[in-house]
Amino acid sequence: MKKFSVICAAAILLAIPGVAQASATPDTTPTxxxxxxxxxxxxxxxxxxTTCNVDAKVQVTSGVPRLQSVTLSSGLICPGITFTGLPSAPLDVSALPVVKVPAVTVNIAFPSGTCSGSLSFIWGxxxxxxxxxxxxxxxxSNIPGVPASSPPCRIRGVLSQTAATPPLSVFNP
Incomplete structure (x- = not known):
């Protein structure tokens, strides 16, 4: 009976939105x-x-997608914007098409500032x-400012998957 209770509890937790892990295909290699x-x-x-060129990498291991890296370039300000806390925890797809990257920190060199929290985007x-x-x-897609009294990091625009990699599919299992 004790094992049955544990199995039921696990099934209930996986049925709650936001608790189930994201799934994605196809798997990728680190390279x-x-x-x-x-x-x-x-x-x-x-x-x-400020307009920046962006290159973002999504790693999929055993069907679990994670934001691996984000690189900003162009101009004087963009190279001074860095994302830390990557690779991320598994992407939260419980509200597809809205996807959430948990626990991301953005550091800005000029003018100096930091933002930390979840980053949301729309999956197409x-x-x-x-x-x-x-x-x-x-x-x-705003990320809360640090300290909370400071302005958030605001982000807008579209990134497209390059033809060099196979099409990524993300779903809530």
Whole structure:
């Protein structure tokens, strides 16, 4: 009876939205993650949006997707924006098409600032259209500022999966 109770408790936990782990296909090797590139606008302490070229990598191991890395380039400010806490915990897909990357920290060199928390985006994939897309929307994709009284890191724009990697499909098992 004790084993039955444990099995029932595990089944209930997996049925609760946000507790089930994300699943994705196909698996990747450490040298060939799924690559997404594009242009994003970011804003923190400056009153204007800064446009950056972005290269994001998603690693899938045993069907579990994680944000592996994010690199920003172009201009004077973008290379000074870094993401830490990667690779991330498994992506939260309980509210697909909204996907959440838990516990991300963004450090900005100029003007100096930090943001930390979850990063949400809209997943555009699992079939046509190809390429797959990740859409960041102002407000939905904001990461809280540190300290909490400081402005959030605001992100908007679209990244597309490059043709060099197989199409990524993300789903809630």
């Amino acid at each position: 060939t993650p799924h690559s997404f590139t594009g242009t994003l606008d970011v804003q923190k302490s400056l009153g204007i949006w 994939g699992n079939g046509p259209p190809t390429p797959r897309t990740i859409t960041f929307q102002d407000v939905l």
